[in-house]
Amino acid sequence: MKRLLLSTLLPLAFPAWASEPSAQRQQQLSALLDQDCGSCHGMTRKGGLGSPLTMEAMRELGDEALVATILDGRPGTPMPPWKLMLSEADARWLVRRLKGETP
Template sequence: MPRTLFFIGLCALAVSATAEALTPARQAELRSLVHQDCGSCHGMRLTGGLGPALTPQALQDKSHEFLFATIRDGRPGTPMPPWRPLLTRQEIDWIVDYLKSAGAAP
């Protein structure tokens, strides 16, 4: 019985974590983060600066996984910091989708 309850608890936790959507308010905060924090190195219009351009056109050949890892872990030997301590997996996924969409275009 305890093993069954433990398994049910794990399943419930997994479902609640994946079902939790970002609120519109959090999405607005992330948009601001992209344009302000990322923009401080990648250009305020995300067209490049210290870091490369982050426009949908510039990212079209980059995989979701590559961009996710870059945001999560940074790029050693470059000014790109890891955002893992500050952003959840879901938030990083949202940022990657946002950057690759027309919404992030200048």
């Protein structure tokens, strides 16, 4: 419960720029998306073992649900949890990237 509260309240308490990953981190995240995520979701994210992560598919889903899926994975499916490697700010940036909201 506490964790849920934190993840809903923090983005309101801190402006988006405060939790934006550094430029260097953004490069690492882009590479991760192409290579690691791409190995299941496809280099062009049209899907493979993993479901399509296209902009169209992502725009229909809420940010919170997507961030939670990335950090916690989907138990019972091959989608692994990434929270040991990615911070919540990282996951949020990836979601914005998937939705085409980053430069």
